[in-house]
Amino acid sequence: MPRIVRDADVAWEGNLARGHGALTAATSGAFIGLSYSLPTRIGDPEGKTSPEELLAAAHGGCFTMSLAGELTGAGTPPGRLDVHCRITMDEVEGRGHLIVHSALDVRADVPDVDEEAFAAAVDxxxxxxxxxxxLRDAGVGIDITTTLES
Incomplete structure (x- = not known):
């Protein structure tokens, strides 16, 4: 795989408590001006995103592509993969708030694969x-649950 470089632009106005920011995918333009703020990061999202939500999307997207590649390489390409990723940030004594956990819930429709082969592909x-x-290298716990539907 070639070296991959992607960019994002971030703007912030105001103090932490009452300020707000905007995130833009500079390389692709896939999103422009996604709003985020401290109140919507730690409370009701009110239609705004957060760094943790973007990390959940990134982890879930990367894992799903990796799983599709493993299954395809084994000769059992998936019909459909649905992955839900939940990132948890919590207070860690003496270190502040850190990402502490990622949970991947995988639902897969993979014709002609048995549970053992599917588990090997997931691993x-x-x-x-x-x-x-x-995430592993940063000491974040990762749990993966799977449901093979075919």
Whole structure:
């Protein structure tokens, strides 16, 4: 795989408590001006995003692609993969608020694969997912639950 570089632009106005920011995908333009703020980060999102939500999307997206690649390489390409990722930030004594956990809930429709082969593909995908590696190396706990529907 070639070296991949992507950019995002972030703007912030005001203090932490009452300020607000905007996130833009500079490389792709896929999103422009996604709003975020401290009140919507720690409370009701009110239609705004957060760094944790974006991390959940990134981890879930990377893992899903990794799993599709593992299954395809094994000759059992998926019909459909649905992955829900939940990132948890919590206070860690003496260190402040940190990302402490990521939970991946995988629902898969994979014709002609048995549970053992699917579990092996999930494990290989987890090992090969760059976001799983990033989180593991940072000491973040990762749990994966799976449901094979075919």
């Amino acid at each position: 290989a995908a987890h090992q090969g997912c760059s976001f799983s590696s990033l």
